[in-house]
Amino acid sequence: xxxxxxxxxxxxxxxxxxxxxxxxxxxxxxxxxxxxxxxxxxxxxxxxxxxxxxxxxxxxxxxxxxxxxxxxxxxxxxxxxxxxxxxxxxxxxxxxxxxxxxxxxxxxxxxxxxxxxxxxxxxxxxxxxxxxxxxxxxxxxxxxxxxxxxxxxxxxxxxxxxxxxxxxxxxxxxxxxxxxxxxxxxxxxxxxxxxxxxxxxxxxxxxx
Amino acid sequence: xxxxxxxxxxxxxxxxxxxxxxxxxxxxxxxxxxxxxxxxxxxxxxxxxxxxxxxxxxxxxxxxxxxxxxxxxxxxxxxxxxxxxxxxxxxxxxxxxxxxxxxxxxxxxxxxxxxxxxxxxxxxxxxxxxxxxxxxxxxxxxxxxxxxxxxxxxxxxxxxxxxxxxxxxxxxxxxxxxxxxxxxxxxxxxxxxxxxxxxxxxxxxxxxxxxxxxxxxxxxxxxxxxxxxxxxxxxxxxx
Numbered sequence: 001x002x003x004x005x006x007x008x009x010x011x012x013x014x015x016x017x018x019x020x021x022x023x024x025x026x027x028x029x030x031x032x033x034x035x036x037x038x039x040x041x042x043x044x045x046x047x048x049x050x051x052x053x054x055x056x057x058x059x060x061x062x063x064x065x066x067x068x069x070x071x072x073x074x075x076x077x078x079x080x081x082x083x084x085x086x087x088x089x090x091x092x093x094x095x096x097x098x099x100x101x102x103x104x105x106x107x108x109x110x111x112x113x114x115x116x117x118x119x120x121x122x123x124x125x126x127x128x129x130x131x132x133x134x135x136x137x138x139x140x141x142x143x144x145x146x147x148x149x150x151x152x153x154x155x156x157x158x159x160x161x162x163x164x165x166x167x168x169x170x171x172x173x174x175x176x177x178x179x180x181x182x183x184x185x186x187x188x189x190x191x192x193x194x195x196x197x198x199x200x201x202x203x204x205x206x207x208x
Numbered sequence: 209x210x211x212x213x214x215x216x217x218x219x220x221x222x223x224x225x226x227x228x229x230x231x232x233x234x235x236x237x238x239x240x241x242x243x244x245x246x247x248x249x250x251x252x253x254x255x256x257x258x259x260x261x262x263x264x265x266x267x268x269x270x271x272x273x274x275x276x277x278x279x280x281x282x283x284x285x286x287x288x289x290x291x292x293x294x295x296x297x298x299x300x301x302x303x304x305x306x307x308x309x310x311x312x313x314x315x316x317x318x319x320x321x322x323x324x325x326x327x328x329x330x331x332x333x334x335x336x337x338x339x340x341x342x343x344x345x346x347x348x349x350x351x352x353x354x355x356x357x358x359x360x361x362x363x364x365x366x367x368x369x370x371x372x373x374x375x376x377x378x379x380x381x382x383x384x385x386x387x388x389x390x391x392x393x394x395x396x397x398x399x400x401x402x403x404x405x406x407x408x409x410x411x412x413x414x415x416x417x418x419x420x421x422x423x424x425x426x427x428x429x430x431x432x433x434x435x436x437x438x439x440x441x442x443x444x445x446x447x
Contacts, residue, residue: 015282018282114368116329142253142283185282185306187248187283188251191282
């Protein structure tokens with residue numbers, strides 16, 4: 001499966017690429033719209049701040065092509081900041097529109113907990129889904145973030161995590177997925193999630 | 209409690225030192241990347257990486273190796289050794305570290321406020337003790353600063369996490385300094401990771417019972433006194 005791994009300067013590109021490869025995918029680093037052609041799936045990794053990330057996607061002329069690809073049904077997965085970019089806008093820094101593939105915005109974690117949230121926390125599954133196949137009860141995954149998503153449609157939330165507040169850890173709407181944690185740094189649990197995700201995507205693209 | 213398998217880098221291979229003395233090193237494997245993969249595959253949730261050449265030199269010496277290790281494993285890695293400037297910290301985070309460990313520089317220099325302002329929770333301070341005093345310069349010297357006094361003032365300055373090592377115990381398998389650990393935990397309101405001297409699963413249980421957030425395990429893993437799966441079972445939970 002050819003996976004367009006979007007390179008817009010995010011720090012976790014290498015490890016995300018390795019993890020996708022280990023999950024059975026063939027990630028190809030993509031820096032321009034031409035790179036999206038022929039992709040079976042798109043992964044937007046992410047470490048950093050919302051507005052600069054959107055600015056870098058815009059500078060690479062990737063914003064509209066990413067929207068078009070996702071809307072035409074190419075499976076798209078956002079990781080951490082990449083998940084947040086799927087939404088309409090963010091409280092973080094300068095106002096900037098996101099990719100707006102999912103309705104809702106990105107809000108800061110509440111005061112009273114240490115921010116950024118860096119560490120291992122458990123996933124609480126809200127909506128049973130094949131992405132969770134084979135996981136133990138309350139699996140631990142690794143987070144690094146200061147902001148969380150607030151989707152308009154609660155049905156988009158597949159799993160949540162509690163840190164300061166209860167927030168979405170896995171979202172899905174159609175063929176757009178978002179993971180707030182870093183599966184590429186979440187050890188075996190992360191590997192299982194990515195394998196399940198790629199299997200789902202493969203099944204979508206070649207219906208039995 | 210989190211178990212941090214330790215990998216110490218020296219001349220591009222992984223070693224364990226006794227009491228931090230480069231003349232008393234024990235090779236544990238030629239390929240630190242393979243070691244890192246091994247610990248990750250066996251279920252570790254974090255790795256503890258120390259650039260020993262960097263610690264001796266006062267500047268990072270193995271950035272490429274750190275980059276290769278961080279890129280090779282699917283778990284976060286904390287890295288220390290020779291980090292003395294904001295540029296060093298940037299470089300280590302750029303290389304893929306999830307957390308940077310400041311030692312000498314934090315105690316003796318003026319890096320700490322700037323490091324905390326820029327990297328916040330990404331910074332941990334290694335409180336290296338020889339007895340009640342802070343050990344500095346790759347552990348080859350002892351300062352006149354009491355450990356608890358240093359810890360108090362650094363916690364006040366915003367240090368999010370300490371890694372406490374009694375240098376006289378490190379690499380000696382003589383058991384950790386649990387009394388020192390307990391007084392540090394009582395002294396500061398931030399998480400403390402214990403390092404040095406851990407030789408048995410009971411040491412790990414004792415560290416967890418004392419309230420340590422984590423424990424760095426080195427030599428005991430390499431000579432088989434502690435098996436990682438056993439250690440992980442001994443102390444469940446995570447943060």
